[in-house]
Amino acid sequence: MERQSKQQRELIVKHLNSLKRFNEWEKNQLDTNRLDTMDERYRLSAVFELYEMMPEKAREREINVEGIIKMRKALACLK
Numbered sequence: 591m592e593r594q595s596k597q598q599r600e601l602i603v604k605h606l607n608s609l610k611r612f613n614e615w616e617k618n619q620l621d622t623n624r625l626d627t628m629d630e631r632y633r634l635s636a637v638f639e640l641y642e643m644m645p646e647k648a649r650e651r652e653i654n655v656e657g658i659i660k661m662r663k664a665l666a667c668l669k
Contacts, residue, residue, distance in 0.1 A: 608643060608645070611643060612640075612643055615639060615640075615643070
């Protein structure tokens with residue numbers, strides 16, 4: 591049981607580090623005021639950087655946008 595909780599802690603730390611990396615990347619790379627004028631090569635590079643941040647298991651899963659659709663419907667009431 592202790593081994594499982596150690597693995598869970600390691601997984602949580604790994605996810606927190608990934609989130610920290612993403613937040614740093616987002617802060618340094620994407621200024622929302624210039625997204626519309628951003629060069630296409632830069633946009634493509636940003637997509638690849640985000641892809642590299644994804645865990646390998648997530649990259650192997652089939653794409654399912656159902657959760658995104660639900661989230662957008664839930665957030666639509668905030669407009």
